[in-house]
Amino acid sequence: MQSNALNISINDVTKTYGDFYALKDVSLEVKSGEFLTLLGPSGSGKTTLLMVLAGFTRPDYGSVKFGNEEVVTKPPHLRDIGMVFQNYALFPHMNVEQNIGYPQKLRGKSKSEVKESVAEALSIVKLDGLGHRGVAELSGGQKQRVALARAIVFKPQILLMDEPLSALDKKLREEMQIELRQLHDSLTMTTVYVTHDQKEALTMSDRIAVINDGELKQLGSPNEIYTNPNNAFIADFIGESSLLPAKVISNKTYLGASEIMISHPSKDDGDYLLVIRPEKLFLANGKEKDTNLFSGIVEGSIFQGESQLLVIKLDPGSFGEQSLRMRLPNGSNIGQKVPISGEKISVGLRKSDSFLVE
Numbered sequence: 001m002q003s004n005a006l007n008i009s010i011n012d013v014t015k016t017y018g019d020f021y022a023l024k025d026v027s028l029e030v031k032s033g034e035f036l037t038l039l040g041p042s043g044s045g046k047t048t049l050l051m052v053l054a055g056f057t058r059p060d061y062g063s064v065k066f067g068n069e070e071v072v073t074k075p076p077h078l079r080d081i082g083m084v085f086q087n088y089a090l091f092p093h094m095n096v097e098q099n100i101g102y103p104q105k106l107r108g109k110s111k112s113e114v115k116e117s118v119a120e121a122l123s124i125v126k127l128d129g130l131g132h133r134g135v136a137e138l139s140g141g142q143k144q145r146v147a148l149a150r151a152i153v154f155k156p157q158i159l160l161m162d163e164p165l166s167a168l169d170k171k172l173r174e175e176m177q178i179e180l181r182q183l184h185d186s187l188t189m190t191t192v193y194v195t196h197d198q199k200e201a202l203t204m205s206d207r208i209a210v211i212n213d214g215e216l217k218q219l220g221s222p223n224e225i226y227t228n229p230n231n232a233f234i235a236d237f238i239g240e241s242s243l244l245p246a247k248v249i250s251n252k253t254y255l256g257a258s259e260i261m262i263s264h265p266s267k268d269d270g271d272y273l274l275v276i277r278p279e280k281l282f283l284a285n286g287k288e289k290d291t292n293l294f295s296g297i298v299e300g301s302i303f304q305g306e307s308q309l310l311v312i313k314l315d316p317g318s319f320g321e322q323s324l325r326m327r328l329p330n331g332s333n334i335g336q337k338v339p340i341s342g343e344k345i346s347v348g349l350r351k352s353d354s355f356l357v358e
Protein backbone atom coordinates (compact mmCIF):
# COMPACT_ATOMS: atom_id res chain seq x y z
CA MET A 1 0.00 0.00 0.00
CA GLN A 2 2.99 2.31 -0.58
CA SER A 3 1.48 5.31 -2.24
CA ASN A 4 1.77 9.04 -2.74
CA ALA A 5 -1.98 9.52 -2.47
CA LEU A 6 -3.30 11.80 0.25
CA ASN A 7 -4.18 10.35 3.62
CA ILE A 8 -7.34 11.52 5.40
CA SER A 9 -7.48 12.40 9.09
CA ILE A 10 -10.93 12.68 10.59
CA ASN A 11 -10.96 14.02 14.14
CA ASP A 12 -13.91 14.26 16.55
CA VAL A 13 -16.40 14.89 13.77
CA THR A 14 -19.92 15.47 15.06
CA LYS A 15 -23.02 16.26 13.03
CA THR A 16 -26.44 16.85 14.54
CA TYR A 17 -29.87 17.42 13.02
CA GLY A 18 -31.88 19.10 15.78
CA ASP A 19 -31.12 16.98 18.82
CA PHE A 20 -30.35 13.87 16.71
CA TYR A 21 -26.70 12.86 16.37
CA ALA A 22 -26.06 11.62 12.82
CA LEU A 23 -22.32 11.46 13.70
CA LYS A 24 -20.88 11.38 17.21
CA ASP A 25 -17.19 12.21 17.77
CA VAL A 26 -15.95 10.14 14.86
CA SER A 27 -12.15 9.93 14.62
CA LEU A 28 -10.57 7.88 11.89
CA GLU A 29 -7.35 7.87 9.90
CA VAL A 30 -7.51 6.66 6.31
CA LYS A 31 -4.00 5.80 5.20
CA SER A 32 -2.43 6.92 1.97
CA GLY A 33 -3.42 4.54 -0.83
CA GLU A 34 -5.76 2.58 1.39
CA PHE A 35 -9.13 1.10 0.40
CA LEU A 36 -11.22 1.74 3.50
CA THR A 37 -14.88 0.77 3.77
CA LEU A 38 -17.51 2.41 5.98
CA LEU A 39 -19.84 -0.44 6.87
CA GLY A 40 -23.04 -0.14 8.86
CA PRO A 41 -26.80 -0.67 8.75
CA SER A 42 -29.23 1.75 7.17
CA GLY A 43 -29.32 5.09 8.97
CA SER A 44 -26.01 4.53 10.78
CA GLY A 45 -24.36 7.67 9.38
CA LYS A 46 -22.26 6.35 6.47
CA THR A 47 -23.49 8.78 3.83
CA THR A 48 -23.29 11.65 6.30
CA LEU A 49 -19.61 10.91 6.93
CA LEU A 50 -18.90 10.59 3.21
CA MET A 51 -20.66 13.91 2.58
CA VAL A 52 -18.50 15.52 5.28
CA LEU A 53 -15.42 14.22 3.44
CA ALA A 54 -16.77 15.47 0.10
CA GLY A 55 -17.62 18.88 1.56
CA PHE A 56 -21.37 18.76 0.91
CA THR A 57 -22.10 18.53 4.65
CA ARG A 58 -20.43 20.77 7.22
CA PRO A 59 -19.96 19.07 10.61
CA ASP A 60 -20.99 20.91 13.80
CA TYR A 61 -17.45 20.48 14.96
CA GLY A 62 -14.40 18.38 14.31
CA SER A 63 -11.64 18.43 11.76
CA VAL A 64 -11.00 16.79 8.38
CA LYS A 65 -7.52 16.89 6.92
CA PHE A 66 -6.37 15.75 3.49
CA GLY A 67 -2.65 15.29 4.00
CA ASN A 68 -1.69 18.21 6.24
CA GLU A 69 -4.38 20.53 4.95
CA GLU A 70 -7.51 21.27 7.00
CA VAL A 71 -10.41 21.09 4.52
CA VAL A 72 -13.46 21.22 6.74
CA THR A 73 -14.54 24.63 5.41
CA LYS A 74 -13.36 24.08 1.85
CA PRO A 75 -16.13 23.77 -0.78
CA PRO A 76 -16.52 20.44 -2.64
CA HIS A 77 -15.26 21.62 -6.03
CA LEU A 78 -11.94 22.72 -4.54
CA ARG A 79 -11.26 19.41 -2.76
CA ASP A 80 -9.91 17.38 -5.70
CA ILE A 81 -11.98 14.33 -4.88
CA GLY A 82 -13.75 11.92 -7.21
CA MET A 83 -17.21 10.94 -6.05
CA VAL A 84 -19.52 8.14 -7.14
CA PHE A 85 -23.06 8.56 -5.86
CA GLN A 86 -25.42 5.70 -5.13
CA ASN A 87 -27.84 6.49 -7.98
CA TYR A 88 -25.14 7.14 -10.65
CA ALA A 89 -26.34 10.78 -11.01
CA LEU A 90 -25.41 10.86 -14.70
CA PHE A 91 -26.56 13.84 -16.77
CA PRO A 92 -29.37 12.42 -18.95
CA HIS A 93 -29.04 15.02 -21.69
CA MET A 94 -25.34 14.33 -22.24
CA ASN A 95 -23.83 11.30 -23.95
CA VAL A 96 -21.23 9.09 -22.29
CA GLU A 97 -18.23 11.17 -23.39
CA GLN A 98 -19.82 14.44 -22.31
CA ASN A 99 -20.71 12.98 -18.92
CA ILE A 100 -17.18 11.78 -18.31
CA GLY A 101 -15.57 14.96 -19.63
CA TYR A 102 -17.74 17.28 -17.53
CA PRO A 103 -15.40 17.54 -14.50
CA GLN A 104 -12.53 18.34 -16.84
CA LYS A 105 -14.54 21.05 -18.58
CA LEU A 106 -15.34 22.52 -15.15
CA ARG A 107 -11.62 22.63 -14.48
CA GLY A 108 -11.12 24.67 -17.65
CA LYS A 109 -9.18 22.01 -19.56
CA SER A 110 -8.67 22.45 -23.31
CA LYS A 111 -10.74 20.42 -25.78
CA SER A 112 -7.84 18.14 -26.62
CA GLU A 113 -6.97 17.56 -22.95
CA VAL A 114 -10.60 16.68 -22.23
CA LYS A 115 -10.70 14.30 -25.18
CA GLU A 116 -7.51 12.55 -24.17
CA SER A 117 -8.48 12.12 -20.52
CA VAL A 118 -11.97 10.89 -21.46
CA ALA A 119 -10.50 8.28 -23.80
CA GLU A 120 -8.16 7.11 -21.05
CA ALA A 121 -10.97 6.93 -18.47
CA LEU A 122 -13.20 5.04 -20.93
CA SER A 123 -10.46 2.53 -21.48
CA ILE A 124 -9.81 2.11 -17.73
CA VAL A 125 -13.47 1.22 -17.12
CA LYS A 126 -13.57 -0.93 -20.28
CA LEU A 127 -16.13 1.12 -22.19
CA ASP A 128 -14.01 1.93 -25.24
CA GLY A 129 -16.19 2.63 -28.23
CA LEU A 130 -19.29 3.58 -26.25
CA GLY A 131 -18.47 7.28 -25.92
CA HIS A 132 -21.23 8.42 -28.25
CA ARG A 133 -24.00 6.40 -26.65
CA GLY A 134 -26.78 8.19 -24.84
CA VAL A 135 -27.09 7.47 -21.13
CA ALA A 136 -30.54 5.89 -21.66
CA GLU A 137 -28.98 3.34 -24.01
CA LEU A 138 -26.74 1.83 -21.32
CA SER A 139 -27.23 -1.12 -19.00
CA GLY A 140 -27.04 -0.62 -15.23
CA GLY A 141 -23.49 -1.93 -15.09
CA GLN A 142 -22.41 0.35 -17.96
CA LYS A 143 -23.98 3.39 -16.29
CA GLN A 144 -22.07 2.50 -13.17
CA ARG A 145 -18.83 2.42 -15.15
CA VAL A 146 -19.59 5.83 -16.69
CA ALA A 147 -20.15 7.24 -13.19
CA LEU A 148 -16.85 5.73 -12.14
CA ALA A 149 -15.02 7.06 -15.22
CA ARG A 150 -16.39 10.53 -14.46
CA ALA A 151 -15.10 10.26 -10.89
CA ILE A 152 -11.56 9.31 -11.92
CA VAL A 153 -11.15 11.29 -15.18
CA PHE A 154 -9.24 14.10 -13.46
CA LYS A 155 -7.04 11.67 -11.52
CA PRO A 156 -8.19 12.62 -8.05
CA GLN A 157 -6.06 11.56 -5.11
CA ILE A 158 -9.16 10.66 -3.14
CA LEU A 159 -12.09 8.62 -4.43
CA LEU A 160 -15.35 8.46 -2.46
CA MET A 161 -18.02 5.90 -3.38
CA ASP A 162 -21.47 5.61 -1.80
CA GLU A 163 -23.00 2.15 -2.31
CA PRO A 164 -22.04 2.26 -5.98
CA LEU A 165 -23.05 -1.33 -6.72
CA SER A 166 -26.32 -1.59 -4.83
CA ALA A 167 -28.49 -1.33 -7.95
CA LEU A 168 -26.75 -4.17 -9.77
CA ASP A 169 -27.68 -7.84 -9.76
CA LYS A 170 -25.58 -10.23 -7.67
CA LYS A 171 -23.34 -11.57 -10.43
CA LEU A 172 -22.50 -8.17 -11.91
CA ARG A 173 -22.03 -6.76 -8.43
CA GLU A 174 -19.47 -9.43 -7.61
CA GLU A 175 -17.62 -8.83 -10.89
CA MET A 176 -17.59 -5.08 -10.30
CA GLN A 177 -16.31 -5.55 -6.73
CA ILE A 178 -13.19 -7.18 -8.11
CA GLU A 179 -12.86 -4.63 -10.91
CA LEU A 180 -13.23 -1.66 -8.55
CA ARG A 181 -10.59 -3.08 -6.27
CA GLN A 182 -8.23 -3.66 -9.22
CA LEU A 183 -8.87 -0.14 -10.42
CA HIS A 184 -8.03 1.24 -6.99
CA ASP A 185 -4.81 -0.79 -6.97
CA SER A 186 -3.78 0.44 -10.41
CA LEU A 187 -4.26 4.16 -9.69
CA THR A 188 -2.67 6.30 -7.00
CA MET A 189 -5.71 6.88 -4.86
CA THR A 190 -7.03 6.74 -1.35
CA THR A 191 -10.51 5.24 -1.51
CA VAL A 192 -13.36 5.52 0.99
CA TYR A 193 -16.16 3.14 0.08
CA VAL A 194 -19.60 2.92 1.65
CA THR A 195 -21.70 -0.22 1.83
CA HIS A 196 -24.17 -1.92 4.12
CA ASP A 197 -23.22 -5.29 2.60
CA GLN A 198 -20.80 -7.03 4.93
CA LYS A 199 -19.66 -9.54 2.30
CA GLU A 200 -18.80 -6.72 -0.07
CA ALA A 201 -16.83 -5.00 2.69
CA LEU A 202 -14.94 -8.18 3.57
CA THR A 203 -14.12 -8.82 -0.10
CA MET A 204 -12.89 -5.38 -1.13
CA SER A 205 -11.31 -3.59 1.80
CA ASP A 206 -7.89 -3.12 3.30
CA ARG A 207 -9.69 -2.05 6.46
CA ILE A 208 -13.29 -1.75 7.53
CA ALA A 209 -14.74 0.93 9.81
CA VAL A 210 -17.96 -0.39 11.32
CA ILE A 211 -20.40 2.44 12.03
CA ASN A 212 -23.59 2.23 14.04
CA ASP A 213 -25.75 5.00 15.52
CA GLY A 214 -23.33 7.62 14.21
CA GLU A 215 -20.39 6.12 16.09
CA LEU A 216 -17.29 4.25 14.99
CA LYS A 217 -17.67 0.83 16.66
CA GLN A 218 -14.62 -1.01 15.36
CA LEU A 219 -11.80 -0.46 12.89
CA GLY A 220 -9.67 -3.26 11.52
CA SER A 221 -8.76 -5.52 8.64
CA PRO A 222 -11.54 -7.78 7.31
CA ASN A 223 -9.87 -10.69 9.08
CA GLU A 224 -9.63 -8.84 12.41
CA ILE A 225 -13.24 -7.68 12.27
CA TYR A 226 -14.47 -11.15 11.34
CA THR A 227 -12.42 -13.15 13.83
CA ASN A 228 -12.39 -10.60 16.67
CA PRO A 229 -15.62 -8.63 16.64
CA ASN A 230 -15.47 -6.51 19.79
CA ASN A 231 -19.17 -6.53 20.57
CA ALA A 232 -22.38 -8.46 19.92
CA PHE A 233 -23.61 -5.99 17.30
CA ILE A 234 -20.55 -6.56 15.12
CA ALA A 235 -20.50 -10.33 15.71
CA ASP A 236 -24.09 -10.45 14.52
CA PHE A 237 -23.76 -7.94 11.68
CA ILE A 238 -20.61 -9.35 10.12
CA GLY A 239 -20.61 -12.93 8.94
CA GLU A 240 -23.05 -15.53 10.15
CA SER A 241 -23.08 -16.40 13.81
CA SER A 242 -25.05 -18.04 16.56
CA LEU A 243 -24.96 -15.92 19.73
CA LEU A 244 -25.63 -18.07 22.78
CA PRO A 245 -26.18 -16.60 26.26
CA ALA A 246 -23.28 -17.62 28.52
CA LYS A 247 -22.26 -16.79 32.10
CA VAL A 248 -18.89 -16.14 33.68
CA ILE A 249 -18.65 -17.09 37.36
CA SER A 250 -15.28 -16.98 39.17
CA ASN A 251 -13.19 -17.24 35.99
CA LYS A 252 -15.24 -20.11 34.62
CA THR A 253 -17.54 -19.85 31.61
CA TYR A 254 -20.83 -21.74 31.47
CA LEU A 255 -23.30 -22.47 28.73
CA GLY A 256 -26.35 -23.70 30.65
CA ALA A 257 -24.98 -26.24 33.11
CA SER A 258 -21.84 -27.02 31.08
CA GLU A 259 -18.47 -25.40 31.52
CA ILE A 260 -16.82 -24.34 28.25
CA MET A 261 -13.33 -23.19 27.28
CA ILE A 262 -12.77 -19.81 25.68
CA SER A 263 -9.82 -18.52 23.66
CA HIS A 264 -9.20 -15.28 25.55
CA PRO A 265 -8.50 -14.54 29.25
CA SER A 266 -11.54 -14.88 31.45
CA LYS A 267 -13.85 -11.91 31.81
CA ASP A 268 -15.44 -10.41 34.92
CA ASP A 269 -18.41 -12.26 36.39
CA GLY A 270 -21.56 -11.56 34.41
CA ASP A 271 -23.68 -12.36 31.37
CA TYR A 272 -22.10 -12.62 27.91
CA LEU A 273 -22.76 -14.12 24.49
CA LEU A 274 -20.73 -16.98 23.08
CA VAL A 275 -20.10 -16.31 19.37
CA ILE A 276 -20.18 -19.41 17.18
CA ARG A 277 -19.39 -19.11 13.49
CA PRO A 278 -21.30 -21.90 11.68
CA GLU A 279 -18.30 -22.86 9.55
CA LYS A 280 -16.07 -23.35 12.62
CA LEU A 281 -18.17 -26.25 13.93
CA PHE A 282 -17.26 -29.79 12.93
CA LEU A 283 -18.65 -33.30 13.45
CA ALA A 284 -16.78 -34.54 16.51
CA ASN A 285 -15.80 -37.98 17.71
CA GLY A 286 -15.11 -36.83 21.27
CA LYS A 287 -11.36 -37.41 21.09
CA GLU A 288 -10.38 -33.92 19.90
CA LYS A 289 -8.15 -31.88 22.21
CA ASP A 290 -8.91 -28.34 23.38
CA THR A 291 -12.38 -28.58 21.93
CA ASN A 292 -15.81 -27.72 23.30
CA LEU A 293 -18.29 -30.50 22.52
CA PHE A 294 -21.97 -29.77 22.02
CA SER A 295 -24.51 -32.57 21.85
CA GLY A 296 -27.94 -32.11 20.38
CA ILE A 297 -30.49 -33.09 17.79
CA VAL A 298 -30.55 -31.95 14.17
CA GLU A 299 -33.67 -29.85 13.75
CA GLY A 300 -33.06 -28.93 10.13
CA SER A 301 -30.62 -29.99 7.42
CA ILE A 302 -30.75 -27.75 4.36
CA PHE A 303 -28.87 -28.18 1.09
CA GLN A 304 -27.53 -24.78 -0.02
CA GLY A 305 -25.33 -25.61 -2.98
CA GLU A 306 -21.75 -25.23 -1.81
CA SER A 307 -22.67 -26.10 1.78
CA GLN A 308 -25.15 -27.88 4.00
CA LEU A 309 -26.73 -25.80 6.75
CA LEU A 310 -27.66 -27.67 9.92
CA VAL A 311 -29.77 -26.27 12.73
CA ILE A 312 -28.98 -28.11 15.93
CA LYS A 313 -31.08 -27.98 19.08
CA LEU A 314 -28.67 -28.44 21.96
CA ASP A 315 -29.32 -30.91 24.73
CA PRO A 316 -31.32 -28.68 27.15
CA GLY A 317 -30.16 -30.55 30.26
CA SER A 318 -26.53 -29.71 29.49
CA PHE A 319 -26.68 -26.40 27.62
CA GLY A 320 -30.08 -24.84 28.29
CA GLU A 321 -32.70 -24.16 25.62
CA GLN A 322 -30.61 -23.03 22.66
CA SER A 323 -30.01 -23.80 19.02
CA LEU A 324 -26.98 -23.25 16.86
CA ARG A 325 -26.26 -23.23 13.18
CA MET A 326 -23.53 -25.29 11.57
CA ARG A 327 -22.25 -25.16 8.02
CA LEU A 328 -20.67 -28.21 6.41
CA PRO A 329 -18.96 -27.56 3.08
CA ASN A 330 -20.19 -29.88 0.34
CA GLY A 331 -17.37 -31.54 -1.51
CA SER A 332 -14.65 -31.68 1.11
CA ASN A 333 -16.60 -34.20 3.17
CA ILE A 334 -16.87 -36.93 0.58
CA GLY A 335 -17.63 -40.24 2.23
CA GLN A 336 -18.92 -38.47 5.33
CA LYS A 337 -22.62 -38.92 5.97
CA VAL A 338 -24.53 -35.63 6.04
CA PRO A 339 -26.60 -35.57 9.25
CA ILE A 340 -30.34 -35.57 8.69
CA SER A 341 -33.20 -34.09 10.68
CA GLY A 342 -33.93 -35.91 13.92
CA GLU A 343 -30.42 -37.35 14.19
CA LYS A 344 -28.49 -37.05 17.47
CA ILE A 345 -25.07 -35.55 16.89
CA SER A 346 -22.04 -34.21 18.67
CA VAL A 347 -20.28 -31.17 17.24
CA GLY A 348 -16.97 -29.63 18.19
CA LEU A 349 -15.78 -26.03 18.43
CA ARG A 350 -12.09 -25.48 19.08
CA LYS A 351 -11.19 -23.48 22.14
CA SER A 352 -9.29 -21.12 19.82
CA ASP A 353 -12.54 -20.43 17.92
CA SER A 354 -14.64 -19.87 21.08
CA PHE A 355 -15.05 -16.33 22.33
CA LEU A 356 -17.41 -14.15 24.30
CA VAL A 357 -18.76 -10.71 23.54
CA GLU A 358 -20.91 -8.31 25.51
Ligand SMILES: Nc1ncnc2c1ncn2[C@@H]1O[C@H](COP(=O)(O)OP(=O)(O)OP(=O)(O)O)[C@@H](O)[C@H]1O
Nearest residue numbers: 017021022040041042043044045046047048049196
Ligand atom coordinates in the same frame (compact mmCIF):
# COMPACT_ATOMS: atom_id res chain seq x y z
N1 LIG B 1 -30.76 16.43 6.27
C1 LIG B 1 -31.12 15.63 7.28
N2 LIG B 1 -32.00 16.03 8.22
C2 LIG B 1 -32.34 15.23 9.25
N3 LIG B 1 -31.85 13.99 9.45
C3 LIG B 1 -30.96 13.54 8.55
C4 LIG B 1 -30.55 14.33 7.42
N4 LIG B 1 -29.65 13.60 6.72
C5 LIG B 1 -29.52 12.42 7.36
N5 LIG B 1 -30.30 12.39 8.47
C6 LIG B 1 -30.41 11.27 9.43
O1 LIG B 1 -29.11 10.91 9.86
C7 LIG B 1 -29.01 9.49 9.99
C8 LIG B 1 -27.86 8.98 9.18
O2 LIG B 1 -28.16 9.14 7.81
P1 LIG B 1 -27.21 8.60 6.67
O3 LIG B 1 -27.80 9.02 5.37
O4 LIG B 1 -25.82 9.03 6.96
O5 LIG B 1 -27.34 7.01 6.87
P2 LIG B 1 -26.67 5.84 6.05
O6 LIG B 1 -25.81 5.07 6.99
O7 LIG B 1 -26.04 6.36 4.82
O8 LIG B 1 -27.94 4.93 5.68
P3 LIG B 1 -28.32 4.12 4.33
O9 LIG B 1 -27.57 2.81 4.39
O10 LIG B 1 -29.80 3.91 4.46
O11 LIG B 1 -27.95 4.96 3.15
C9 LIG B 1 -30.36 8.92 9.57
O12 LIG B 1 -31.11 8.63 10.73
C10 LIG B 1 -30.98 10.03 8.76
O13 LIG B 1 -32.39 10.00 8.85
Ligand SMILES: [Mg+2]
Nearest residue numbers: 046047048162
Ligand atom coordinates in the same frame (compact mmCIF):
# COMPACT_ATOMS: atom_id res chain seq x y z
MG1 LIG C 1 -26.47 6.16 2.78
